[in-house]
Amino acid sequence: MSKNFALRELIDDRPQDGVFRVNRTLFRDPALFDLEMAHVFEGGWVFIGLATQAENPNDYFTSFIGRVPIMVSRDAKGELRCLINVCPHKGVRLVQKLCGNASRHVCPYHSWTFDSTGANRNIKWEKSGCYAAGFDEENHDLAPVARFGEYRGFLFASLNPDVPSLEDFLGETRKLLDLVVDKSPEGVELVPGRVCFTYAANWKMQLENCSDQYHFTSTHPSYIRILDQRAKEQASDVVEATLGAADFWQEDASGITGGTMSFDHGHVLNWGVMPVTSAQPDFERAEQIAEAHGVAKRNWMFNMRNLTIFPNLQIAENASSQMRVIRPIAHNLTEMQTWCIAPRGESAKARALRIRQYEDFFNPTGMATPDDTVCYEEAQLGMAEQERPWLQGHARGLAATVEGGNEYSDMIDLKPARSVLADAQLCDESLFGSYYRAWAARMKEVVA
Amino acid sequence: MTVLGRAEAAAFLYREALYLDRMDFDLWLDLYTSDCLFWMPAWRDDGKQTDDPDSELSLIFYRGRRNLEDRVQRIRSGFSVASVVMPRVAHMIGNVLAEPVDDRTTRLDSSFIVNVHDVRTHRGHAYFGRYEHELRLENGEWKISRKVIRLMNDVVPTMLDIYGI
Numbered sequence: 131m132s133k134n135f136a137l138r139e140l141i142d143d144r145p146q147d148g149v150f151r152v153n154r155t156l157f158r159d160p161a162l163f164d165l166e167m168a169h170v171f172e173g174g175w176v177f178i179g180l181a182t183q184a185e186n187p188n189d190y191f192t193s194f195i196g197r198v199p200i201m202v203s204r205d206a207k208g209e210l211r212c213l214i215n216v217c218p219h220k221g222v223r224l225v226q227k228l229c230g231n232a233s234r235h236v237c238p239y240h241s242w243t244f245d246s247t248g249a250n251r252n253i254k255w256e257k258s259g260c261y262a263a264g265f266d267e268e269n270h271d272l273a274p275v276a277r278f279g280e281y282r283g284f285l286f287a288s289l290n291p292d293v294p295s296l297e298d299f300l301g302e303t304r305k306l307l308d309l310v311v312d313k314s315p316e317g318v319e320l321v322p323g324r325v326c327f328t329y330a331a332n333w334k335m336q337l338e339n340c341s342d343q344y345h346f347t348s349t350h351p352s353y354i355r356i357l358d359q360r361a362k363e364q365a366s367d368v369v370e371a372t373l374g375a376a377d378f379w380q381e382d383a384s385g386i387t388g389g390t391m392s393f394d395h396g397h398v399l400n401w402g403v404m405p406v407t408s409a410q411p412d413f414e415r416a417e418q419i420a421e422a423h424g425v426a427k428r429n430w431m432f433n434m435r436n437l438t439i440f441p442n443l444q445i446a447e448n449a450s451s452q453m454r455v456i457r458p459i460a461h462n463l464t465e466m467q468t469w470c471i472a473p474r475g476e477s478a479k480a481r482a483l484r485i486r487q488y489e490d491f492f493n494p495t496g497m498a499t500p501d502d503t504v505c506y507e508e509a510q511l512g513m514a515e516q517e518r519p520w521l522q523g524h525a526r527g528l529a530a531t532v533e534g535g536n537e538y539s540d541m542i543d544l545k546p547a548r549s550v551l552a553d554a555q556l557c558d559e560s561l562f563g564s565y566y567r568a569w570a571a572r573m574k575e576v577v578a
Numbered sequence: 579m580t581v582l583g584r585a586e587a588a589a590f591l592y593r594e595a596l597y598l599d600r601m602d603f604d605l606w607l608d609l610y611t612s613d614c615l616f617w618m619p620a621w622r623d624d625g626k627q628t629d630d631p632d633s634e635l636s637l638i639f640y641r642g643r644r645n646l647e648d649r650v651q652r653i654r655s656g657f658s659v660a661s662v663v664m665p666r667v668a669h670m671i672g673n674v675l676a677e678p679v680d681d682r683t684t685r686l687d688s689s690f691i692v693n694v695h696d697v698r699t700h701r702g703h704a705y706f707g708r709y710e711h712e713l714r715l716e717n718g719e720w721k722i723s724r725k726v727i728r729l730m731n732d733v734v735p736t737m738l739d740i741y742g743i
Contacts, residue, residue, distance in 0.1 A: 183623075191623065228623040323620035323628040323635030327734040330699070352658035356648050367613075367642030465733075470635050482632035486639070495618065495637040497652050500660035500737030507699065507736065508659075 135162060135577045141566050142520060148528055150563050151520040157332040158513040163461035170441050170572045171196035173290045175299045175395075177443035177455060178202060180471075181210060181283040182319045183229060188246045191229040194457060195289055199223045200275060202285060205247045206233060212278040212287045213248040218270055228324075248272035282311045283318065284443075294395075303397045303439060305544050309431050310445055312423055313412055314473030320453065321470035321485060327494035328465050329503040331510035333458035336466065337565055339502055340436045340444045340454070341390070341400045344526060344557035346379050349505055353491070353498045369486040370409045373449050378402025378434055383554040388434065390527070390561040391539060391546035396440025396568025398561040399546075401538075402448075406432045411450075411480035411487075412473065426541040440568045445471065449491035449498070450484055462510050468492060524566075527558030582684040582713065582720060587676035590713065590720060591688055595669035598741045603650040607643060611714060611721045616640045618727040618743060627728060637729065638740075649740050660737050663698040667741055671709070679712070684720070686711040694742050703735055705742055 135155075140162075142151035155162065176195055179202055183191040190203040192215055201215035201224070217224045217237040224237050224244065234251065235244045243252035250270040253259070277288040279296030281304055286296055293299065300307070311317050329335075339345065347354065361374045377383035379402065388402030406416050410432055420428040434448040444454040453471040458464050470488045472481060491498045527550045535546050550558040570577065582590070597606040610616070618637040619627040628634035640646060653661045673689040691706045712724035727743050 227625070230624075321633070321635050322622045324623055325620055325635065325637065325734075326732065327736065329736050330701075349659065352652040352655040352661070355655060355657065356652060360648075365642075365644060367644050368648070478632065485632065485635055489636055489639055493637055494734040494736070495738045495743075497649065497658075500739065501658050503736045504660045504698070 135165075137570055137573075137577050140577065141570055143563065143567065143570075150524050150528060150560065150566075151522075152524055152562075152566055153519045154513040154515060154521060155519065156566075156569075157334060157510065158461060160461045163332075163458070165573060165576045166569075167196045167458065169576060170569060171458065172198060173288075174293050174441075174572050175277070175286050175288045175296065176441065177439055178212060178285050178287050180318070180320060180453075181280055181285055182317075184210065186231065188233045189229070189231050190225065190235075190246065192225050192227065193455075195275065195287060198289060200287065201225055201235075201272075203246045203248065205245075209247075210278075210280065210285070211248060212275045212285070213272040214275065215272075217242050218250075218268075218272070219253075224272070242270070244272050248274060282307055284439075299395050300439065301394050301397070302545050303393050303399075303437065305542060306399055306435070306437050307445075309427070309435065309542075310437075310447070310451075310471065312427070313415065313419060313431055314475050315422070316474035318471055319474045321472050321481070321488075323470070325468045325493055326465065327468075327499075327503070328459070328463060329506050330462055331464065331503075331506035332461055332513070333456050333464040334565070335506035335509055336444075336454075336456050336464060337438065337441065338523075338562055339506070340438055340446060341398050341561055342557075342559070343379070343388070343390075343400055343402070343552075344559065345502075345505070347381060349501045350498050352501070356497065369483070369490065371449065372404065372409045372487060373434075374409060376402060376404040376434060378404070378554060381554055385553065386538075386551050387554045389536070389538070389552040389556075390550045390558040391535065391544070392548040392561050392564040393546055395571075396438075396564050398438050398440075398564050400436050400558070400561060402434035404432050404434050411476060411484040414477055414480050415473070430542050438565075440565060441572075446492070450488035452488065452492045464506075466494075524559050524562045527552070527556055527560040530556060530558065531560045581678055582676055584674060584676045587684065587686050587713075588671070588674040588688075591671050591674060591686065591709070591711065594722070595671050595690075599668055601664065601741060603653070603741075607646055607650060609722050610643045610646060610725075611716060611723045612643050613641070614643050614646075614722055615724045615726075616646055617725070618729055621732050637732065637738075638727075646740065653739065653741075661739070665697060665742065666695045668693045682715040683723070684713045686713065690743075692742055696736075701735070704731075705738065706730055707743075 140153045184204045187206045192201050199215040201213050204210050219242050222239045241254040245251050275287045276291035357371045360368045378387040391399045437445045442456045446452045451471050453469045455467040490496045530550045536551050617639050620635045620637050631639045670691045675687045677685045688709045694703045707729040710726040713720045714723040
């Protein structure tokens with residue numbers, strides 16, 4: 131290791147003194163970034179996709195775990211696997227397409243051929259190849275990833291075998307994934323059309339922003355003004371906004387409007403109360419959902435919920451419903467893969483409303499996300515400051531954090547490790563602590 | 579019958595491009611009918627563009643000029659950090675074809691490159707793709723009743739607003 135990092139110089143975590151601080155180095159150091167790729171993204175569970183992306187026999191889709199190309203392939207019998215998408219021969223990425231259906235995958239370089247289980251089915255001119263004994267002893271199949279698991283259609287994998295079970299890793303957040311999936315008896319799917327964008331800043335800017343209620347009224351006033359205006363005019367040619375009916379972000383709202391929850395392994399939720407109204411596409415199912423799952427769970431499904439499954443999955447249910455996958459490229463460059471995630475079988479009208487609400491808010495071509503990504507880039511510039519290395523952005527809510535849950539999590543038997551109940555102006559930042567503690571746990575071999 | 583010739587059609591597209599290059603959004607909005615469709619499809623994983631905006635995602639989809647007015651309002655509001663230091667853009671339009679649909683409607687196909695200089699970061703980018711315009715004669719003037727922007731390089735660096743396409 132060319133460079134040594136001391137944890138206490140990166141994360142100042144002293145709960146007894148009421149201190150939690152993060153050093154700017156975490157965002158700007160290329161050497162630290164390389165270690166993150168190896169230990170955070172290639173050293174533990176990461177999200178890789180939805181089972182519906184490879185629904186039928188021999189369907190596949192490709193992605194990356196950290197820097198490593200992978201393929202999720204459903205074999206002819208219907209079993210899903212996650213394979214390293216690299217030909218063992220010369221290390222060429224085997225499949226280039228994002229998705230498809232194939233019972234055989236032929237390497238474009240020397241035609242080694244694999245079936246949809248990853249088994250090698252042909253080595254071109256093997257018999258005439260004068261291979262020596264050592265070659266036959268090697269495994270020529272595509273390598274499976276060390277660990278692969280599914281929870282209700284959400285697929286996770288780890289290149290490192292030494293990780294907790296997926297059940298343990300997800301823990302209580304499985305109940306939050308249930309809220310996403312149980313909106314329809316048929317589960318969820320991705321709306322066709324993937325939107326991909328980059329920003330010139332560290333991946334942890336996106337990680338935090340999804341859970342950052344504090345920024346909303348500051349970063350997005352131009353969008354909020356348009357929402358206000360549309361609500362007043364009730365024009366028929368503009369889309370109805372889910373956020374219009376919600377109080378959680380209105381600075382003059384009173385009482386509990388939401389809060390945050392932190393879970394083991396770095397997962398967090400920030401949430402806000404949203405009423406069950408026709409502005410939400412799920413309104414058409416509101417009664418059915420309540421009958422199937424109870425009113426409390428139904429109401430939670432209508433709440434604003436931004437869920438992060440550390441380190442790379444974010445499901446944002448606020449202005450619409452979005453699934454984001456964070457793909458770090460460099461210490462100062464991040465690629466975002468984004469989709470509209472939706473209940474299967476919803477009406478065409480509800481689907482259209484969901485899509486319209488999505489585009490204006492979530493797209494990099496919309497009216498909100500660009501104001502976020504520009505702020506990430508401005509933050510990245512500011513990470514150069516060394517005079518005062520400690521950021522002051524992880525301190526709100528520290529004095530409001532309690533162990534365990536509260537009456538709102540109790541409603542759905544959800545047991546977070548820590549939680550904050552908030553009025554509209556608290557805007558907890560203490561939940562970010564979960565990210566950095568999980569980060570430190572994954573980095574423990576190289577940052578001590 | 580009013581026929582929009584190829585040269586006139588091209589001039590119309592150049593004028594729209596000029597208004598965007600000058601960020602003269604009022605004149606730009608004036609080119610559109612009040613019920614216009616403004617649509618930039620997204621791309622599916624199978625390598626094809628989305629083609630049903632009500633069941634598939636678009637990068638931008640609006641029915642009604644009112645929505646474009648909202649976009650302009652946001653840009654001008656002073657409350658959008660992405661619009662505080664405005665990028666500079668230059669549209670290049672070529673390969674213009676015009677085909678009359680009926681005596682009040684003409685369809686135009688063209689190619690575009692929009693060179694963007696991001697003044698805030700000193701970064702440059704070139705968006706490119708194809709336009710499909712439908713022009714409709716309203717009170718003796720040609721207006722855009724439908725514009726489809728088929729963006730080829732759809733991995734967006736940081737942000738892309740209406741003046742960059």
